[in-house]
Amino acid sequence: GEQVEQLPSSLIVQEGASVLINCSYTDSASVYFPWYKQEPGKRLQFIIDIRSNMERKQNQRLTLLFDKKTKHLSLHITATQPGDSAIYFCSPGTGGYKVVFGSGTRLLVSP
């Protein structure tokens, strides 16, 4: 089955810094790549996605880069704020019913 690895597992940055979260997957059939954010006590929240026919997608302070050849994604968050503190998950999927999650990256943004 699909294996998903996220690195780093945790990040601590000062407010205003940029961060990069990496995600690698193994299943070449994966075509849809949403990312989710999980804050303590809150539900997982969709933040950005990309499909396999794209290389880059931006949504405000979030930029998602996708390399189909290397099966690798990078989530770039600029101008981080304390409210960005959460666990971030990538979730490669084949576009069907199979949804898997990476191991998560815990981000802590200190004021």
Next chain:
Amino acid sequence: NSKVIQTPRYLVKGQGQKAKMRCIPEKGHPVVFWYQQNKNNEFKFLINFQNQEVLQQIDMTEKRFSAECPSNSPCSLEIQSSEAGDSALYLCASSPHNTEVFFGKGTRLTVV
């Protein structure tokens, strides 16, 4: 904003007891998922449904876990005989299919 509703938010059961949790998926979403998230934040897929029919489930689900998604009623996940290792956050999610998944807030089960 997700409208997936899970109840109860917290559940405490003794070993060997039944534990049942419910989920109301978003209206119009044909696909429903159940996941178990452990204290290391790792997700374990349990089962998914499309329009009340089971699509996939893991072995664990087949043995001690049972789940259903009847029409016009909440979906449910039940552990027949709870074990300490079942203590986790149980997440229900629904999807319109081939797009992002919308999650509930989860039911935190503690087996004492």
